[in-house]
Amino acid sequence: MSVKEASGIEFSDKLMTFIEEWKSKKGNLVMILHKIQEExxxxxxxxxxxxxxxxxxPLAKIYGVMTFYNFFKLEKxxxxxxxxxxxxxxYLKGGVDLIEELEILLGIGVNTVTDDGxxxxxxVRCIGCCGLAPVLLIDGEVFGKLTKDQLPEIVAKFxxx
Amino acid sequence: MKTxxxxxxxxxxxxxxxxxxxxxxxxxxxxxPTLCFHDDLDAWAACGICVCKIEGSPKMVRACATEVMExxxxxxxxxxxxxxxxxxxxxxxxxxxxxxxxxxxxxxxELQDLASDFGIREIPYHEDVTELERDESTPSIILDPRKxxxxxxxxxxxxxxxxxxxxxxxxxxxxxxxxxxxxxxxNESPCIKCxxxxxxxxxxxxxxxxxxxxFLNAVRDKSKHVSVQIAPAVRVALGEAFGMKPGTIVxxxxxxxxxxxxxxxxxxxxxxxxxxxxxxxxxxxxxxKNGGLLPQITSCCPAWTDYMEKYATDMIPHFSTAKxxxxxxxxxxxTYYAEKIDVAPKDIYTVAIMPxxxxxxxxxxxxxxWASGEQDMDLVLTTREFARLIKSSGIDFDTLEDEKADSPxxxxxxxxxxxxxxxxVMEAAVxxxxxxxxxxxxxxxxxxxxxxxxxxxxxSVDFDGTEIKVAVAHGxxxxxxxxxxxxxxxxxxxxxxxxFIEVMACRGGCIAGGGQPYxxxxxxxxxxxxxxxTDDEKSVVRxxxxxxxxxxxxxxxxxxxxxxxxxxxxxxxxxxRPLYSK
Numbered sequence: 001m002s003v004k005e006a007s008g009i010e011f012s013d014k015l016m017t018f019i020e021e022w023k024s025k026k027g028n029l030v031m032i033l034h035k036i037q038e039e040x041x042x043x044x045x046x047x048x049x050x051x052x053x054x055x056x057x058p059l060a061k062i063y064g065v066m067t068f069y070n071f072f073k074l075e076k077x078x079x080x081x082x083x084x085x086x087x088x089x090x091y092l093k094g095g096v097d098l099i100e101e102l103e104i105l106l107g108i109g110v111n112t113v114t115d116d117g118x119x120x121x122x123x124v125r126c127i128g129c130c131g132l133a134p135v136l137l138i139d140g141e142v143f144g145k146l147t148k149d150q151l152p153e154i155v156a157k158f159x160x161x
Numbered sequence: 162m163k164t165x166x167x168x169x170x171x172x173x174x175x176x177x178x179x180x181x182x183x184x185x186x187x188x189x190x191x192x193x194p195t196l197c198f199h200d201d202l203d204a205w206a207a208c209g210i211c212v213c214k215i216e217g218s219p220k221m222v223r224a225c226a227t228e229v230m231e232x233x234x235x236x237x238x239x240x241x242x243x244x245x246x247x248x249x250x251x252x253x254x255x256x257x258x259x260x261x262x263x264x265x266x267x268x269x270x271e272l273q274d275l276a277s278d279f280g281i282r283e284i285p286y287h288e289d290v291t292e293l294e295r296d297e298s299t300p301s302i303i304l305d306p307r308k309x310x311x312x313x314x315x316x317x318x319x320x321x322x323x324x325x326x327x328x329x330x331x332x333x334x335x336x337x338x339x340x341x342x343x344x345x346x347x348n349e350s351p352c353i354k355c356x357x358x359x360x361x362x363x364x365x366x367x368x369x370x371x372x373x374x375x376f377l378n379a380v381r382d383k384s385k386h387v388s389v390q391i392a393p394a395v396r397v398a399l400g401e402a403f404g405m406k407p408g409t410i411v412x413x414x415x416x417x418x419x420x421x422x423x424x425x426x427x428x429x430x431x432x433x434x435x436x437x438x439x440x441x442x443x444x445x446x447x448x449x450k451n452g453g454l455l456p457q458i459t460s461c462c463p464a465w466t467d468y469m470e471k472y473a474t475d476m477i478p479h480f481s482t483a484k485x486x487x488x489x490x491x492x493x494x495x496t497y498y499a500e501k502i503d504v505a506p507k508d509i510y511t512v513a514i515m516p517x518x519x520x521x522x523x524x525x526x527x528x529x530x531w532a533s534g535e536q537d538m539d540l541v542l543t544t545r546e547f548a549r550l551i552k553s554s555g556i557d558f559d560t561l562e563d564e565k566a567d568s569p570x571x572x573x574x575x576x577x578x579x580x581x582x583x584x585x586v587m588e589a590a591v592x593x594x595x596x597x598x599x600x601x602x603x604x605x606x607x608x609x610x611x612x613x614x615x616x617x618x619x620x621s622v623d624f625d626g627t628e629i630k631v632a633v634a635h636g637x638x639x640x641x642x643x644x645x646x647x648x649x650x651x652x653x654x655x656x657x658x659x660x661f662i663e664v665m666a667c668r669g670g671c672i673a674g675g676g677q678p679y680x681x682x683x684x685x686x687x688x689x690x691x692x693x694x695t696d697d698e699k700s701v702v703r704x705x706x707x708x709x710x711x712x713x714x715x716x717x718x719x720x721x722x723x724x725x726x727x728x729x730x731x732x733x734x735x736x737x738r739p740l741y742s743k
Contacts, residue, residue, distance in 0.1 A: 045343055048342075048343070049741065058320075058326035058329070058342075058351075059326075059342045059343075059740075059741060060326045060327065060328065060329035060341060060342040060350070061326065061329060062342065063329060063331060063342035063343045064329040064330050064331060064342075067331045067332045067333070068330075068332070068333045074343065
């Protein structure tokens with residue numbers, strides 16, 4: 001496969017510079033995948049193919065890494081990705097109940113996106129503020145010590161954002 | 162080599178540095194049970210069946226992946242170890258569907274063997290089989306992830322031995338599965354259909370597409386003349402399915418079995434191999450004499466051509482346009498032979514017994530496979546399928562009297578038979594090309610430089626004063642080394658480093674193809690290879706151009722190698738294909 005064939009997607013100059021810089025370094029793949037996800041919010045197949053060509057490594061290997069780490073997303077998340085913590089503390093404090101409530105509220109399951117593309121739900125492991133358990137994260141904003149009945153208000157706040 | 166003094170179950174032994182516990186235990190007559198381990202591959206330590214103890218250490222170690230250390234005493238089995246192994250086995254089985262009776266690996270399954278050896282009668286754990294869909298996208302192999310035990314052999318073969326990377330470990334933990342990149346099907350991946358995954362799988366998670374029913378349907382159809390050919394490598398391996406030693410030559414019994422199964426004519430792919438040599442050898446001589454593109458590269462291995470069309474497209478002009486022996490035999494059956502017996506090509510059903518799963522793909526790989534006007538080859542059965550066909554018919558293979566192949570496209574030379582081993586096509590080609598270039602006969606036909614198990618073999622042959630440089634690669638992973646040499650010379654504007662290159666996808670050549678009987682290791686490869694060379698040595702005719710039926714076929718039908726008719730029927734073309742179609 002040539003780079004030309006893999007040109008179904010454009011990488012920003014910043015991303016290309018980053019790839020050039022990391023290309024020959026050990027452990028480059030995870031770093032580069034991070035940057036790609038930063039740019040696209042997920043890793044589109046075309047981006048994975050382009051990366052395979054740029055780094056001269058098999059596409060299967062890239063998918064091996066992408067599917068091994070929960071962090072990397074293969075599908076485009078919603079405009080607002082709701083990350084619900086199900087780490088040990090949040091799990092014990094009812095993190096799963098929050099997910100179930102969100103599923104009812106939004107009519108979607110975990111790792112899926114609402115039809116209008118606005119929301120998606122993701123289950124994440126420990127985001128480092130166990131004292132606030134159970135917590136969820138939307139666009140980097142932390143909501144702690146949550147109960148189910150607070151969720152409609154939070155969802156409404158982001159709906160038109 | 163440094164030797165280490167160790168103990169196995171208290172008995173002092175000397176072993177070479179780097180020896181694993183698994184290998185060291187063999188000295189004390191202990192064969193530690195394994196599941197994921199395979200002699201062809203680096204130990205992966207995935208399954209945990211081979212756990213052992215080191216005296217004085219509280220830890221259990223895995224025998225397959227642990228190198229021994231000076232002075233240690235290794236305990237290969239005791240009641241506690243055996244108990245733990247049983248637990249490991251029970252847990253693996255709890256994730257495995259209990260469908261043994263309807264599984265392609267029934268009685269050849271390594272997990273079944275372990276369950277039998279351990280006397281497993283019930284599983285104390287909740288059965289938890291991940292329901293995943295079967296991938297039947299390729300014409301060659303079927304991937305059934307439900308049955309996968311995650312040993313990783315298929316994936317490691319695909320990556321380490323064949324550099325194809327169709328498969329990779331996807332997901333993690335309980336979700337782990339061996340699959341192509343990103344939820345696509347095998348046929349949309351770079352898979353070259355070599356089937357080594359299926360030959361290495363310990364269970365029935367990836368296996369050849371069974372088409373034995375198609376054969377029986379063809380025999381049942383009275384309007385069809387069923388014509389079967391057998392590949393070189395089948396004759397030295399099929400016997401294994403009937404308890405014979407690897408390398409036992411059973412050609413005559415195979416012809417007999419085929420007739421008993423209802424074949425109307427029985428031919429030998431070795432005839433096709435002789436024909437290939439005449440065409441490919443003439444093509445080579447033409448390239449050498451008339452300044453054609455060199456090196457010429459062999460094209461009879463369909464897994465290799467598939468690899469080249471995806472991974473090494475710059476090599477397309479180097480490929481011999483000659484079709485594989487199977488396809489040549491097929492088209493000759495539906496043209497030359499059809500005329501002889503006065504049967505319309507559409508009423509002939511051609512079957513090939515092959516050591517290879519990629520051959521199932523080859524028969525429809527492009528339009529050139531319809532050169533007779535009909536599909537030249539209708540069906541390919543692997544050696545494993547053929548063994549099942551014989552068994553299910555009740556034919557007692559062991560006691561069959563030897564028979565001969567039919568004329569006029571069944572006779573073969575020793576050169577035809579060695580097509581089944583690495584270096585064989587090269588050796589056969591040299592025996593004939595020598596004559597074509599020098600107009601003299603080669604006296605010593607044994608070309609030792611191209612024999613043996615080295616991944617890449619290079620040598621040169623003296624063609625009466627002209628040095629012909631040749632190279633042979635087997636095991637797909639060794640191919641790039643040769644291709645890079647060609648590319649380097651091309652970039653520098655230098656003379657090509659070789660005149661002729663032979664490539665076979667599988668380690669050892671077709672004798673260890675993806676469709677051969679299970680349990681292939683280097684030891685088995687050596688025995689099968691020895692069988693092939695014995696077949697060559699006992700042949701009266703050892704050069705393709707001296708095969709009387711080949712001489713006749715050119716006289717009566719094809720005129721001469723590379724004639725217009727030859728081009729129409731016996732040659733093909735190659736095209737660039739995408740690595741991923743999705």
